Amino acid sequence: MSTMQRRDPRTMSIASDAQQMIEVARSEGIETVWDRLEAQQPQCGFCVLGVSCRNCAMGPCRVDPFGAGPQKGVCGAGADVIVARNLGRTIAAGSSSHSDHGRDILEVFAATAHGETTGYRIQDVGKLTRLAAELGIPTEDRTTTQVAVDLADRLMDDFGTRRASLSFVERSPKPRQELWDRLGVTPRGIDRENVEMLHRTHMGVDNDPVNILLHGLRTSLADGWGGSMIATELSDIMFGTPSPVMSTVNLGTLKPGWVNIALHGHNPMLSDVIVQAAEDPALVDRARELGAEGINLVGLCCTGNELLMRRGVPMAGNHLMQELAIMTGALEAMVVDYQCIMPSVTDVARCYHTVVISTADKARFPGAVHVSFDPGRGLEIGRDIVSRGVEAFANRNPDRVRIPDEPVEIMAGFSVEAILGALGGTPAPLVEAIADGRIRGAVGVVGCNNPKITQDYGHVTLTRRLIENDILVLVTGCAAVANGKAGQMVPAAASLAGPGLRATCEALGIPPVLHMGSCVDNTRILVLAAALADHLGVDMSQLPLAGAAPEWYSEKAVAIGAYVVASGITTVLGVDPPILGSAAVTGLLTSGLDDVVGAKFAVEADPEKAAVLIRRHIEGKRAALGLPA
Ligand code: SF4
Ligand code: MSK
Structure with missing residues (x-):
């Protein structure tokens, strides 16, 4: 028996549904992400420190961190260059992922504007008009279609090199x-910055670690104020701008007698039409014919967040729940688009009746049924996918159904528009609450799960300590799901907050932890921070704000952390980034950057200590602004 098999599930996850399903995995002999992490031990020390390089065929190379072995790769690159190049490429991969997602949304938006899609329409005409006006696109006496076509054209340009800056950069405060x-x-073109990073990190191009890292910031800004922001804004226009909505979260959202279909990944394009298709009376009737009570859609990861925010679709779980959801034996179909979908889901699905349905031609999964997404036939494809899930119900083995726990209530839907709406249309009340000390500051707690950390422990512990100390917490991605499962995201959770934050939340009827959306929706936090800074007439780096990614794993999280810091918001990571093999790079990111962009990174694995660190940081910013201690 491996040590993982003996390990107490309570050390693997704090979530009761996960703990129960880990026991199921063991009893059934099904491998999980935790088993594979153990099988990888010990992980390569060179890679952990970031001092290995395989950028060319003279290598692979590695630098001995203890100084005894080689200090340079074959080309002559030392640890500083290798670490900086690796980090630069990681930022480019994360930024490209978000931005390619943004472009996919933009293409469907453009096709919808031209009347070439089915199942899509402009749902938030007000936001379309505001955005067009912001970008100088005429809106008077013009149809929605004409404005949408122009907006699509304008944003397409952001991906190339036809302007000196991106459309949304002007949303940031002037000093920034x-x-x-x-x-x-x-940032210039979104694609340009990513391509240039790959160029610079080719052997023999940019050999100055500081220069590489500066371009890393530019690349990440092309994500935060470019690709991701386009994804968020156009998703709002097409699928509706979120407003507060109640729903439920955890594996208890799967219903025993129903056809359960999980929507997993990041892009709301197809999942939104699947929600429409699941209401088709013919499909509901077919489900009943097969003995089911109806069709139950649930979300996983950020596709789930998109649907939760806009449609109130229940959320089955975050990143580490994807394999466990299948092991409930109650999942007919897992529909996947892209990003954060473990290749292992098809292996687990083979042990059950679950059909994995891949939908993006750029993200194929051997062992899955592939239904190629085509926005021209959106609703038809949505019906086809739901139908496959319904038919799979006939293959369910009721004896293997084990749904752990009752679902927990969660409030989501806090777009910037919704937050400002709750405040009476202006950030003034929030600024006043921060200024008089009722709210000490705000922290974005974001990012993933990582099996190296007890699942959800980092998110839930850090969040608890922050709200107890009157710090408003804004969450996205898998962090939001963790806090939701822990009951921190209902209005009654105001009782967990310190007196100032509690009173504010109770007056507004909101939780002390606000769900702002998916990974690309971290841009909503940027927009809110910019609004607060503009209202006070300061830069974002002067505000009592911080970011945290207690359980991050993905390249996208690195890009997010980089653009948040480049925007002036200090960020605390709970998992070591692979940079510690270079004292110069580590020093720059954790200290030197403060003098350059007014923010830096910190690494603290213990969320209790991270909370203290963040509180000190926030109190320091308050003091510098002359706000009461
Ligand atoms: Fe080695 Fe340099 Fe090639 Fe990297 S780029 S693999 S350090 S020779
Ligand atoms: S899904 S990037 S595990 S937050 Fe956005 Fe979760 Fe991280 Fe993926």
Whole structure:
């Protein structure tokens, strides 16, 4: 028996549904992400420190961190260059992922504007008009279609090199834009920055670690104020801008007698039409014919967050729940688009009746049924997918159905528009609450699960300590799901907060932890921070704000952390990034950057200590602004 098999599930996850399903996996002999992490031990020390390189065929190379072995790769690159190059490529991969998602949304938006899609329409005409006006696109006496076509054209340009800056960069406070200009990190085309990073990190191009890292900031800014922001804004226009909505979370959202279909990944394009298709009376009747009570859709990861925010679709779980959801034996179909979908889901599904349905031509999964997404036939494809899930119900083995726990209530839907709406249309009440100390500051707690950390422990513990100390917590991605499962995201959770935050939340009827959406929706936090800074007439780096990614795993999380810091918000990571093999790079990111962009990274694995660190940081910012202690 492996040590993982003997390990107490309570050390693997704090979530009761996960703990129960880990026991099921053991009893059934099904491998999980935790087993595979154990099988990888010990993980390569060179890679952990970031000092290995395989960028060319003279290598692979590695630098001995203890100084005894080689200090340079075959080309002559030392640890600083290798670490900086690796980090640069990681940022480019994360930024590309978000931005390619943004472009996919943009293409469907453009096709919808041209009347070439089915199942899609402009749902938030008000937001379309506001956005067009913001970007200088005429809106007077023009049809929605004409405005949408122009907006699509304008945003397409952001991906190329036809302008000196991106459309949404002007949303950042003026002092920040001037700083980016001075540093030469104002993002130009979204694709351009990513391609240039791959170029710079080719052997023999950029051999200055500081220069590489500065371009890393520019690349990440092209994500945060570019690709991701386009994804968020156009998703709102097409699928509706979120407003507060109640729903439920955890594996208890799967219903024993129903056809259960999980929507997993990141892109709401197809999942939104699946929600429409699941209401088709013919499909519901067919489900009943097969003995089911109806069709139950649930979300996983960020596709789930998109649907939760806009449609109130229940959320089955975050990143580490994807294999366990199948092991309930109650999942007919797992529909996947892209990002964060473990290749292992098809292996687990083979042990059950679950059909894995891949939908993106760029993300194929051997062992899955592939239904190619085509927005021209969106609703038809949505019906086809739901139908496959319904038919799979006939293959369910009721003796293997084990749904753990009752679902927990969660409130989601806090777009910037919804937050400002709750505040009476202006950030003034929030600024006043921060200024008089009822709310000490705000922290974005975001990012993934990582099996190296007890699942959800980092998110839930850090969040608890922050709200207890009157710090408002804004969450996205898998962090939001963790806090939701822990009961921190209902209005009654105001009782968990310190007196100032509690009173504010109770007056507004909101939780102390606000669900702002999916991974690309971290841009909502940027927009809110910019609004607060503009209202006070300061830069974002002067505000009592921080970011945290207690359980991050993905390249996208690195890109997010980089653009948040480049935007002036200090960020605490709970998992070591692979940079510690270079004292120069580590020093720059954890200290030197503060003098450059007014923010830096910190690494603290213990969320209790991270909370203290963040509180000190916030109190320091308050003092510098002359706000009461
Ligand atoms: Fe080695 Fe340099 Fe090639 Fe990297 S780029 S593999 S350090 S020779
Ligand atoms: S899904 S990037 S595990 S947050 Fe956005 Fe969760 Fe991280 Fe994926």
